[in-house]
Amino acid sequence: MLRLRTFLQQHCDNAELIDVIDQLAVTCKDIAHQLTLGDLAGILGSAEQENVQGECQKKLDVIANDLLKDSLAALPAVRGIASEEEPDPVACNENGAYLVLFDPLDGSSNIDINVTVGTIFSILAAPEGSHGSDEAAYLQPGNQQVAAGYVLYGPSTIMMLTTGNGVYSFTLDTRMGEFLLMKENIQVPAATAEFAINMSNQRFWLPAMQQYVDDLLKGETGPLGKRYNMRWVAAMVAEIHRILTRGGIFLYPFDNRDPAKPGKLRLMYEANPMSMLMEQAGGRCSTASEAIMAIQPQGIHQRVSVVMGSAEEVSIVEQYHH
């Protein structure tokens, strides 16, 4: 079985990009190890501080963020990093070719209950002459990503990766400490009868979204003519992994709980990298009214409405919103 680095050397002709992805993998092995130790390493619970978005940070949010920040900063190929847990972008190496954006530990509310979490990353080319601390350098639409992926920390640790040429999965063999290639050219089925949404927010959604979900729940006698199943892990990495494995639709739509937040998920750290994976696997990604990866970002911590997964089902959601 092919090791990640060997795979990269065969599939990617850019040595610096290989270094960045490889470094992400090495650091995520470390995060996976910390998670395995759990309470033994004293890493569960709150860090008793808030991040830039006013969310209470878990100890592991901080640990994972620091591990990624320090290891990427040491890499000459990295010009700067932006993280969900950092208020501003951080400059790394002046001549680095890449900017790396990440959600160090997605699904943080699952940490303390020993349920799946993940790391999400997006890699952009650093614009010529830009500085790694310059926010404007990072504000590139998702369709300009050079590579994207996630590492899922579940019963096994899995990296899902795209460099713009299909989606590949690697499982961490803990016996040898290497990510090994498991699946190539992953494809999402076009149709599905499985959805994922936090139903407790229903009253806050737009009327079109409320109508779509009402119709899903009507099952085979409703306008959608199918009996739908529902899943909600509360970790986007786990939901997207399920969809890349067997199809489905994931929704964290616009809601009116807080006028400053048009949705919960972040464009740069969650929506864009997951959209690149999903589209590379033949799925579709939308806000319900426009393509996520076409959005011109206005800020690194910007939030966005997210609808992604099996292509036919995403198109149905868009029709409800037209």
Ligand code: AHM
């Ligand atoms: P996080 O990055 O702070 O962990 O938040 C993002 C997570 C997603 O992984 C998940 O889809 C969503 O928040 C769950 O939200 P909710 O708590 O509303 O179920």
Ligand code: MG
């Ligand atoms: Mg997240």
